Amino acid sequence: MLRDLVPAVIGILVRRGADFAAAEDAVQDALVEAVRGWETDPPRDPKGWLISVSWRKFLDATRAETSRRRREEQVDRLAQPEPPPAPGEAADDTLYLYFLCAHPSLTPASAVALTLRAVGGLTTRQIAQAYLVPETTMAQRISRAKRTVADVRFDRPGDVATVLRVLYLVFNEGYSGDVDLSAEAIRLTRQVARMTRHEEAAGLLALMLLHHARRRARTGPGGRLVPLAEQDRGLWDTRLIAEGVDVLQTALARDRLGEFQAQAAIAALHADAQTAAETDWVQIVEWYDELVRLTENPVARLNRAVAVGEADGPRAGLAALADLDPALPRYTAVEAYLHERDGDEATAARLYAEAARRAPNIAELDHLTRQAARLNARLRR
Incomplete structure (x- = not known):
């Protein structure tokens, strides 16, 4: 699949001296040529062909853009014969590109957009549709990100943890427009897991x-x-x-x-239960204890309070909740749920309505409003 070759080829061009934006443009130009010609005359080595043609496109573009001797000398230097990549270099170059797209100098939003564009091979229009923003806005965001990393060179191994956080952000965007970002995140994470x-x-x-x-x-x-x-x-x-x-x-x-393994263990325990009543909440609390120890994340503590409420009763859950900041996202929704489980439906109804007003999206607004309405109808009987 052509798209799977793109990250490694861009990575090779960047390692050879092309800046990020120029490398991506050259690869895109080569892909256009591939689409036109491969149907009737496919190469025996698609990746080698793509590297050669992309590098030629880059050199041609560089020559066309400058007439000054200094740049011509740079082109001549870069045009010296390069050895073909060794068999293991494909993974190295693809991983290099992941590190580049997840560079700490980028904002999370820019890192996600650049990863989807350069590593995922999605078009700017597809990414814009997924994020429900105008294509011009997304194009500007990606261009700024490319400029930011244009001169970045890694003199030490990149941070896998940063790459994983970017991929987790991609996954959490879910599905929007004609792009399934959850499926794309899984595809890209498979690559990183296999390479690292x-x-x-x-x-x-x-x-x-x-x-x-x-x-x-x-x-x-x-x-x-x-x-x-x-x-x-x-x-x-x-x-x-x-x-x-x-x-x-x-x-x-x-x-x-690590934290992702702990979260996955919690998800696995939920998946293992044939019914909600069979959920092993005691083990889930233990895994949340591990997660909190690893991260000190307040959202993990909030979710732990729910698990404690299931394992040890709603009052134990409310006690765990009392130690947290009420300004936390979804705090009020959790509080409402635990009060309902404790039999205080009036307080729960009020808190569900309050949580609905703070809902981060339409789906949660609808759900929390329905919960409040359900309890209020019961209280009026």
């Missing part, structure tokens, strides 16, 4: 697979949000669950626990 053999890359892949397995059950008619406890588990993708569990077990066996 990093246990947290495997942990993130497992987490994505386990969450993606529940996708069909997450929404009802009209896009209505269906909470985990109410989902039709017959709609869960057992193939993805089995793969996710297998990937997770392999990662955990390395005995280097």
Whole structure:
């Protein structure tokens, strides 16, 4: 698949001395030539062909853009014969490109957009549609990101953790327009896991697979949000669950626990339960304890309070919640849920309505409003 070759080829051109934007333009020009000619005369070595033609396109473009002796000398220097990439260089160059796109100098939004453009091979229009912004806005964002990393050269190994966080951001965007970003994130994370053999890359892949397995059950008619406890588990993708569990077990066996592995373990325990009532909440609390120890993340603490409420009763959950900042996203929704479980429906109804006013999206607004309405109708009887 042509798109799978692009990251490695861009990485090779960048390593040879092309700046990021010029390398990507050259590869795109070569792809156009490939689409036109490969149908009738495909090369025996598609990647080698793409490297050669892209490099020629880059040199031609550089020569065309400058007439000054200094730049001509640079072109002549760069045009010296280059040895073909060794068999192992494909992974190295693709990974280099991941590190470049996830560079700390970029904002998270820019890193995600650049990753989708350069590594994922999506068009600017597709990325703009996925983020529900005008194409010109996304084009400007990607151009600024390219300029930011134009002169970046890594003198030490890149940060895999940063790459994984960018991919996690991509995954959480889900589906919008004609691009399934969750599926794209899984595809890209598979690449990183395969190239790095990093246990947290495997942990993130497992987490994505386990969450993606529940996708069909997450929404009802009209896009209505269906909470985990109410989902039709017959709609869960057992193939993805089995793969996710297998990937997770392999990662955990390395005995280097990280936050994505801990999150995946929690997701695996949910997936293992045949019904909501069979969920092993005690083990889930233990994994949340590990996650909090690893990250000190307040959102992890919030989710832990829900698990404590299920394992030890709603009052224990409310006690755990009391230690957290009420300004946390979804704090009020969790508080409402625990009060309802404790039998205080009046307080729960009020809190659901308050949480709805703070909802981050339409689906949650609708869900929380329905919860408040349900309890208020019950209270009026």
